[in-house]
Amino acid sequence: MARRKKYKFPKTTIERLSYYFRALEDLSKRGIDTVSSEALGGKLNIKSSQIRKDLSYFGDFGKRGMGYDVKYLLKELKYILGLDREWSVVIVGAGHIGAAMANYDSFRKRGFNIAAIFDNDEKKIGKEINGSPILPYDNIDDFVKQNKIEMAIIAVPAAAAQAVADKLVESGVTAILNFAPVAVQLDENVRCLSVDLTTKLEALAYYMSYSQDKLWKIYS
Amino acid sequence: MARRKKYKFPKTTIERLSYYFRALEDLSKRGIDTVSSEALGGKLNIKSSQIRKDLSYFGDFGKRGMGYDVKYLLKELKYILGLDREWSVVIVGAGHIGAAMANYDSFRKRGFNIAAIFDNDEKKIGKEINGSPILPYDNIDDFVKQNKIEMAIIAVPAAAAQAVADKLVESGVTAILNFAPVAVQLDENVRCLSVDLTTKLEALAYYMSYSQDKLWKIYS
DNA sequence: CGGCGTATGTTAAAATTTTCACATGGGTGA
DNA sequence: TCACCCATGTGAAAATTTTAACATACGCCG
Known part of the structure; x- marks a missing residue:
């Protein structure tokens, strides 16, 4: 009935809470x-x-014999996940991935507001994507500081990712979602999650070539 | 020195092999x-x-006292991951995410060839993205069968994802990379990995609100 | 050609995460 | 109010995954 509790829990739990949240939203929408x-x-x-x-x-959060009240659990999960507030986010890189993220309305719906997109390309600067302005990369430090941005999405080529991450952290960003296919090295008080698109496809390729429960036994 | 070996290994191993592969490519490129x-x-x-x-x-794969030969290990990993061949892939959904995936050149570089993109939007059909044609969704079954497509990327709204997945599987696809924010239910001989963009941001929001090593102790 | 430094492959221990099993308590209906 | 049903919350067991530790083997140098 109340929030409180344990000291440690699996890292995967947070991810699952997010799934629960979404499934509950769906149930709620359907009147359950x-x-x-x-x-x-x-x-x-x-x-x-x-x-x-x-x-x-x-x-x-539940009632024995009854289950969980959908609306109540939604409210609690919203609180736990930190979704009961707005987050201002910047995107670095106005390429295909950056643009897709700027256009991804689920972010906005969840309270993630894309404050600006940064790029070096003169042709893109001044335009906007889905309502968010594209600004010169050189202005990123000032912008992040002035707008107290805490979260950033990195959507630049692998070679540039580390430099971008360093600059972001220096400006005050403390959470990064990284799409660049490279392991970014950061201070441990900065949270960084990576979305690795190639890796996922490669894992699929592996699973199609073999099966995990079969013996691996090809000799060279 | 030779391939062979164990029967079971962690699921995360495959993902890491993919990271190793990429890091080794980088080393190789730099002449190491x-x-x-x-x-x-x-x-x-x-x-x-x-x-x-x-x-x-x-x-x-290594030599004691010496380490690993970069080129040799690359070749072995390529084989293990199933990257020593071409894969034909279709993308379903020519929206922002689908388009970004079609434009993502790392896929092609790895041997993942985007054979076609499918969509319902009349305005998009007939055009192409990064060299891949956009075809009518209704043709997907024939196309998949005729071209013996095994892998698909789902980039449609959550509500449509299950139906798309079912259709793909029926046509013969056995591996799916799913970008729709929903858990797709599939036969267990079909491999499906999900990339959940919102979930990642939500996890970041959580980590910014609290820290995993701190006691969770807010009372309601 | 033999000893030495080095980094592997592996075995055993530690840590983490999931699953099981069930006692516990809330609600309902008689 | 009481008995019964049901699904929670949890403590303990099982399963999985990571880390540590080290014996083993390779190549180099003198």
């Missing part, structure tokens, strides 16, 4: 106001015990 | 032809023992 961990798990291919355990790290 | 697990780990923020263990699932 109570759900059991079993039903929620069915929707997401996640074991019910996993869901109960994940939630238990943060509090007791 | 030998690397130790320690040095490679430093580049990637991965412990050297982790690297040795990952590689050991597939064979003995």
Whole structure:
């Protein structure tokens, strides 16, 4: 019934909370106001015990014999995930990925506001994408400081990513979503998550070539 | 010195092999032809023992006292990951994400060839993106069958994703990279990986609000 | 050609994460 | 109010994954 609780929990729990949140939104939209961990798990291919355990790290949100009140759990998850406020984000790189992110309306819907996009390309500067202005990369430091930007999305080529990340952190950014296919080295008080598009396809290629439960036994 | 080996290994290993591959490519490009697990780990923020263990699932690729021959290990990883051939891929959805994927040249460089993009929008059909034609969604079944497409990228709204996935699988696709923010339910012999953009940002929002090593102790 | 420094491959231990199993408590209906 | 049903929350077990530690083997140098 209340928030509180445990000291440590798996890193994957946060990601799952995000899935729960989305599934609950869907249920809410369809007028369903109570759900059991079993039903929620069915929707997401996640074991019910996993869901109960994940939630238990943060509090007791359900009613025994009844399940969870969808609206209430949504409110709690919103709070836990830090989605009960607006976040200002900048995107670095107005290429295809950067543009796609600027156009991705789910971000805005969740409270992630794209304050500006930065690029070096003269032809792009001055234009805007989905309402967000494209500004010169050289102005990024001032902009981040003046607007107290905390989050950034890096969508530049691998070779430039580290320099961009360093500059962002120096300006005050403390969370980075990195699309550049490279491991960015950062101070440990800066949070950085990477989305690696190639890696995912490569993993698929692997799975198609072999199967994990089969013996790996090709000799050279 | 040879490929062979173990029966089971962590799911995360494949993803890391992909990272190793990319880092090795970079080393190779810079004319470095030998690397130790320690040095490679430093580049990637991965412990050297982790690297040795990952590689050991597939064979003995290094020389004691010496490290790994960059070119040789690249060749082996390429084989293991299934990147020693071309893959034909279709993209479903010519929106911002679909277009960004079609324009993402790293895919092509790795042997993932975007055979076609499918969409319902009359205005888009007939055009092409980065050399790949945009075709009517209704033709997808024939196209997949005729061209023996095995992999697909789903870049459609959440509401349409399940139907698209079903159609793809029915046509013969056995691996799917899903960008739609929804858990797609599939037969277990179909491989599906999801890239969840919102979830990543939400995880960042969480980490910025709290820190995992701090006690979670806010009462309602 | 033998000893030495080095970095692998591996085995065993530690840490993390998931799953199981069930006691617990809320709600409902008689 | 009481008995019964149901699904939660949790503590303990199982499974998975990472880290540590070290014996082993390779190549170099004198």
